[in-house]
Amino acid sequence: MNRSHKTKYALLGMLSQRPMSGYDIKKALQTSTNFFWQESDGQIYPALAKLLADKSIICLAAKANEVRARKVYKITAKGLKELKEWLNKDPVPTIPRNELLLKLFFGLNVPTQINRKHILEHQQMLVKRLAIFKKIEKDLSNDNSPHLPYWQLTLKFGEYITQAQLDWCEEALKKLSK
Amino acid sequence: MNRSHKTKYALLGMLSQRPMSGYDIKKALQTSTNFFWQESDGQIYPALAKLLADKSIICLAAKANEVRARKVYKITAKGLKELKEWLNKDPVPTIPRNELLLKLFFGLNVPTQINRKHILEHQQMLVKRLAIFKKIEKDLSNDNSPHLPYWQLTLKFGEYITQAQLDWCEEALKKLSK
DNA sequence: CCGGTCATGTAATACGTTACATGATTCA
DNA sequence: TGAATCATGTAACGTATTACATGACCGG
Numbered sequence: 001m002n003r004s005h006k007t008k009y010a011l012l013g014m015l016s017q018r019p020m021s022g023y024d025i026k027k028a029l030q031t032s033t034n035f036f037w038q039e040s041d042g043q044i045y046p047a048l049a050k051l052l053a054d055k056s057i058i059c060l061a062a063k064a065n066e067v068r069a070r071k072v073y074k075i076t077a078k079g080l081k082e083l084k085e086w087l088n089k090d091p092v093p094t095i096p097r098n099e100l101l102l103k104l105f106f107g108l109n110v111p112t113q114i115n116r117k118h119i120l121e122h123q124q125m126l127v128k129r130l131a132i133f134k135k136i137e138k139d140l141s142n143d144n145s146p147h148l149p150y151w152q153l154t155l156k157f158g159e160y161i162t163q164a165q166l167d168w169c170e171e172a173l174k175k176l177s178k
Numbered sequence: 179m180n181r182s183h184k185t186k187y188a189l190l191g192m193l194s195q196r197p198m199s200g201y202d203i204k205k206a207l208q209t210s211t212n213f214f215w216q217e218s219d220g221q222i223y224p225a226l227a228k229l230l231a232d233k234s235i236i237c238l239a240a241k242a243n244e245v246r247a248r249k250v251y252k253i254t255a256k257g258l259k260e261l262k263e264w265l266n267k268d269p270v271p272t273i274p275r276n277e278l279l280l281k282l283f284f285g286l287n288v289p290t291q292i293n294r295k296h297i298l299e300h301q302q303m304l305v306k307r308l309a310i311f312k313k314i315e316k317d318l319s320n321d322n323s324p325h326l327p328y329w330q331l332t333l334k335f336g337e338y339i340t341q342a343q344l345d346w347c348e349e350a351l352k353k354l355s356k
Numbered sequence: 357c358c359g360g361t362c363a364t365g366t367a368a369t370a371c372g373t374t375a376c377a378t379g380a381t382t383c384a
Numbered sequence: 385t386g387a388a389t390c391a392t393g394t395a396a397c398g399t400a401t402t403a404c405a406t407g408a409c410c411g412g
Contacts, residue, residue, distance in 0.1 A: 004277075006275070006277065006280070009280070010280060013280070013283065013284035013287075016284060016287055017284075032283070033279070033280065033283055034273070035273060036273070036274070036275065036276040036279040036280065037275055037276065037279070037280050037283075038273055038275070080287070083284065083287060084287055084288055086281075087281050087284060087285070087287055087288045087292065088288060088292055090296065090299060091277035091278040091280075091281050091296055091300075092277060093277070093278070093300075093303065094274070094275065094277070095212070095213060095214070095216055096214070096272070096274030096275075097184070097214065097215055097216070097272065097274075098214040098215065098335075099182075099184065099269035099270060099271070099272065100269040100271070101211070101214040101215070101332045101335055102184070102187070102188060102191065102211065102214065102215050102269075103264075103265050103269050104328055104331050104332055105191065105210070105211055105215075105328055105329065105332050106191035106194060106195075106261065106265060106328070107265070107328040107331075108324055108325050108328055109191075109194055109258070109261060109262055109265055110262055110265045110266060114265065114266055115328075118268065118269055121268060122269075122271075125271065146286055147286050149353065149354075150282055150283055150284070150285040150286055150293075151283065152353075153282050153285070153350050153353065153354075154279045154282055154283050156346060156349065156350070157276075157279055157343075157346050157350075160342045160343065160345060160346040161339050161342050161343065161346075163342065164338045164339050164341065164342030165335075165338065165339065167338060168334060168335050168338040168339075171334065172331050172334070172335075175327065175330075175331065176327075176331075
């Protein structure tokens, strides 16, 4: 019955770190949780309006008279309580869909070369991604935020699974060349 | 504009291996692609009806007179062509949402113990999953299907990323105990 | 004879993206 | 001055799950 309303908690979590506008949250998600969590415009703005109506967040002085003024939101005690209750609950694992694997699973229907090409392109993407992770890791080391250990934890996760996929690519390409 | 209609290709792919009923496909997905691809009833049956109307599949003799008789479908030349065209296209990578990581990212809001608990439970799940993969790998070694190398490839992917996450769990737990 | 699995299918609802609409500000 | 970015918000659409409806068949 009750779906999880995860967007709500992603927004509350972001606002637990500092007051932000919808746009700020969007940008912050793009540069931090991007590889494991994304939200689109069509989700963020309606969800913020709902949180405001529920008094889980408040709106800090936005310029009046302006039609589309920047609105900065701050989490309330009620919002923080809701966030913590959610954080205490066990995360429900969801199984992601992997289109590359689905294509490889049916790979017998096309020439080996096609399957190799898919893996090679995946490999190239992973190399780029790993470089980005390494750069973020380096930048983070100069950060004094109390959130740092948790940010590093999620980043390490990204590095580990990216490296594992790179190892797999190598083995897979070897297997398909025979 | 054009969304991908991935369910269609998952069904066509399954039917490229052998004729099956909707129920068979459901079961086959659950025991093979389960960790990277899932489909629900509400997707499978309407999609099969559409494929039939498009003549991408045909229905092999179902018992008449019966209201809900088992219907076995077979892929047609048209369906096989569509499947191959899709297999030739580059897979579009989608970024999955990981609720565990989202909770850890906001981990500062709750006691360390809570975050450790989430990781410990994830670890237990991964151990079980890895054991299942190892068992399937062993069972597959007696299989003579021409699809075998492709099935092994996707299975290896599962083993690699599961092991990588186990390694990460260990490091994360160490970090959070300090 | 009862519970589990086989088996198909629909309805209600939730989830999420993309495109569109609108317009200000900043910087080269 | 024109492009990029900042900034909010809505509408249309597609995707996907869950619950429900229905009933046969099989093994203990």
